[in-house]
Amino acid sequence: MRGAVMYAPGDVRVVDRPDPRITKPTDAVIRLSATCVCGSDLWPYRGAEPINGPSPMGHEYAGIVEEVGAEVTTVKPGQFVVGSFFASDNTCAICRAGYQSSCVHREGVGGEGAQAQRLRVPLADGTLVATPQVPDADLIPSFLAASDVLGTGWFAAVAAQVRPGKTVAVVGDGAVGLLGVLAARELGAERIIAMSRHGDRQKLALEYGATDLVAERGADGVARIKDLTGGLGAHSVIEAVGTQESMMQAIRATRPGGHVGYVGVAHDVQLPGDELFFSHVHLHGGPAPVRRFLPDLMDRIWHRRIDPGKVFDLELPLERAADGYRAMDTREAIKVLLRP
Numbered sequence: 001m002r003g004a005v006m007y008a009p010g011d012v013r014v015v016d017r018p019d020p021r022i023t024k025p026t027d028a029v030i031r032l033s034a035t036c037v038c039g040s041d042l043w044p045y046r047g048a049e050p051i052n053g054p055s056p057m058g059h060e061y062a063g064i065v066e067e068v069g070a071e072v073t074t075v076k077p078g079q080f081v082v083g084s085f086f087a088s089d090n091t092c093a094i095c096r097a098g099y100q101s102s103c104v105h106r107e108g109v110g111g112e113g114a115q116a117q118r119l120r121v122p123l124a125d126g127t128l129v130a131t132p133q134v135p136d137a138d139l140i141p142s143f144l145a146a147s148d149v150l151g152t153g154w155f156a157a158v159a160a161q162v163r164p165g166k167t168v169a170v171v172g173d174g175a176v177g178l179l180g181v182l183a184a185r186e187l188g189a190e191r192i193i194a195m196s197r198h199g200d201r202q203k204l205a206l207e208y209g210a211t212d213l214v215a216e217r218g219a220d221g222v223a224r225i226k227d228l229t230g231g232l233g234a235h236s237v238i239e240a241v242g243t244q245e246s247m248m249q250a251i252r253a254t255r256p257g258g259h260v261g262y263v264g265v266a267h268d269v270q271l272p273g274d275e276l277f278f279s280h281v282h283l284h285g286g287p288a289p290v291r292r293f294l295p296d297l298m299d300r301i302w303h304r305r306i307d308p309g310k311v312f313d314l315e316l317p318l319e320r321a322a323d324g325y326r327a328m329d330t331r332e333a334i335k336v337l338l339r340p
Helices: 039-045 137-146 149-159 175-186 199-208 218-228 244-252 273-279 290-302 318-329
Strands: 002-008 011-016 028-036 061-068 080-082 118-121 167-171 191-195 212-214 234-239 254-262 282-285 314-317 336-339
Touching: 002 318, 011 318, 028 080, 028 137, 039 318, 061 118, 061 137, 080 137, 137 149, 137 290, 149 175, 149 234, 149 254, 149 282, 149 290, 167 175, 167 244, 175 191, 175 199, 175 234, 191 199, 191 218, 199 212, 212 218, 218 244, 234 244, 244 254, 244 273, 314 318, 318 336
Parallel strands: 167 191, 167 234, 191 212, 234 254, 254 282, 314 336
Antiparallel strands: 002 011, 028 061, 028 118, 028 336, 061 080
């Protein structure tokens, strides 16, 4: 099969890779209907994370089951399925508490490389969720979004305790931040402040439910949030970047007693203990337990109540994956969908 492999920072190639096969009785192999480039893929692409030899890329996936292991009972060949970037058994004590991305038996799907024509998914019974029927083609981008960025934005909103009547600020205008805006709207937030200085992303944020736009960053961004909230800060803040600046901007934009939901993959983030101590701000986040939310999110997509697929503003064939990386690296695209 064909699949994207990163050889070094800035060096992504689509090459011949071995076809995936069932290696454990709990595995499934799916034929990908669509895959994509994630913002987190840009960290190694930019050299901010080490690459230890050629690495298959991609951890977001949706497609048709081709084969299942002998112990798989919840999905079968021919079904259209979506799964998370972490495979989970969905039965351990941690999974039952809703944190499948910390399952005691978790396996990273990214190591298999989902930017490809086919993918082996471990722990298929606990990881994959099937649609009632094979969906219409126009819904596939939205189901693909559910595999990561929608579930991650949703978890950020839940972790930030978004509730009806609350004011929410969203730090980060990539796909996760934009879908955090959508999640905040769906969860009933009264006011949603999207922090963005890019016109195309601002437009989509407004479509998804943002009531205010803030272009400033850092201390100026915090000051603007305070201005918009009577000097108090937002009740809930979603942090969807993962840098020192974004994390501190999120904490400082939150009112005492408020909540920060952080889902940006942290890179060299250090929290000043004294400031955190006196802020009275709650912090909760980490790798999103996407599997917790998949049944609900997929139902909303199936019935066309939400359209997270709009975050894909560039579609390319898999063979042009390198162009997709470049487009996201230069912010020419919010998120790139790849068709195998």
